[in-house]
Amino acid sequence: MAKPLNSRVAVVTGAGRGIGLAVAARLARDGAAVAVNDVDGDMAHEAATAIAAAGAWAVAAPGSVVDLDDVAAMLEAARNSFGRLDILVNNAGITADAMAHTMTDEQWNLVCDVALKGTFNLCRAALPLLRGSRDNPPVHHRKVVNMASINGIYGIAGNANYSAAKGGVIALTKSLAREWARHRINVNAVAPGYIAGTRLTGARDDNTGLGIPEAVIERIEAQIPIGRAGTPEDVAGAVAWLASPDSDYATGQVIELHGGREMVELL
Numbered sequence: 407m408a409k410p411l412n413s414r415v416a417v418v419t420g421a422g423r424g425i426g427l428a429v430a431a432r433l434a435r436d437g438a439a440v441a442v443n444d445v446d447g448d449m450a451h452e453a454a455t456a457i458a459a460a461g462a463w464a465v466a467a468p469g470s471v472v473d474l475d476d477v478a479a480m481l482e483a484a485r486n487s488f489g490r491l492d493i494l495v496n497n498a499g500i501t502a503d504a505m506a507h508t509m510t511d512e513q514w515n516l517v518c519d520v521a522l523k524g525t526f527n528l529c530r531a532a533l534p535l536l537r538g539s540r541d542n543p544p545v546h547h548r549k550v551v552n553m554a555s556i557n558g559i560y561g562i563a564g565n566a567n568y569s570a571a572k573g574g575v576i577a578l579t580k581s582l583a584r585e586w587a588r589h590r591i592n593v594n595a596v597a598p599g600y601i602a603g604t605r606l607t608g609a610r611d612d613n614t615g616l617g618i619p620e621a622v623i624e625r626i627e628a629q630i631p632i633g634r635a636g637t638p639e640d641v642a643g644a645v646a647w648l649a650s651p652d653s654d655y656a657t658g659q660v661i662e663l664h665g666g667r668e669m670v671e672l673l
């Protein structure tokens with residue numbers, strides 16, 4: 407049976423682990439050839455090797471979404487290996503939590519640079535490839551999927567930098583959707599809630615400052631009407647739909663994926 411993303415080429419940023427890895431593996435399973443980006447080059451190569459070992463097309467495209475030379479190189483990796491670009495998933499993100507009054511410039515800049523500026527960097531640089539050349543006009547919709555967060559809609563205490571960056575990702579998504587509709591490029595976002603089992607949401611590591619205290623994890627899980635935390639594969643499913651022809655009429659949309667948690671106040 408034909409797969410929904412056969413003959414499509416995708417770049418997924420921050421895909422060495424966590425949600426990005428699940429997204430890259432899902433797009434590959436759906437038939438896309440995937441350029442697997444991560445700032446950690448070893449993880450990018452390991453992920454690409456694992457996806458290729460499962461019988462799909464994948465190439466590593468290491469580098470930082472913050473560095474414009476790296477951004478050009480990762481897009482070139484996709485073009486060199488597979489000749490085109492149809493799907494861009496801006497997933498790379500990072501946290502550096504603090505209450506706003508104690509937040510340093512470094513914490514603010516780091517998080518905004520990766521999540522918001524990095525997303526813009528990729529979108530701007532990818533446009534010529536996404537549009538295709540005049541000799542070869544695109545016959546199908548091209549897709550950009552940006553990773554936002556419910557924090558970018560509802561806010562949260564303790565990570566104003568992350569929430570502001572993700573709110574910016576949502577506004578960027580809607581603006582580009584308006585600019586690029588005429589090129590048949592759909593630009594949408596997924597805003598996950600609590601997705602368990604990733605580096606950002608694992609148990610707090612006091613050495614890196616990453617992760618969430620156990621007691622907070624228990625409290626969050628108890629608030630989710632669906633009765634469980636989300637998984638990277640749940641997010642990958644939403645991204646796969648936004649990358650597929652089934653979503654050709656959706657643009658400028660934000661899919662909230664939180665098991666109903668943000669409805670709780672209204673129940």
Ligand SMILES: NC(=O)c1ccc[n+]([C@@H]2O[C@H](COP(=O)([O-])OP(=O)(O)OC[C@H]3O[C@@H](n4cnc5c(N)ncnc54)[C@H](O)[C@@H]3O)[C@@H](O)[C@H]2O)c1
Pocket residue numbers: 419420421422423424425426443444445446449469470471472497498499500520521524553554555556597598599600601602604605606607
């Ligand atoms: N886990 C959640 O609950 C959750 C919820 C909402 C949104 N998100 C978003 O989903 C995305 C993935 O998060 P995750 O939980 O899988 O985190 P993760 O830390 O497990 O994975 C993030 C990946 O991004 C990579 N990365 C970091 N900086 C980079 C850079 N400058 N250039 C390229 N790659 C870079 C990391 O090396 C890592 O492999 C992020 O944008 C995050 O904000 C996660």
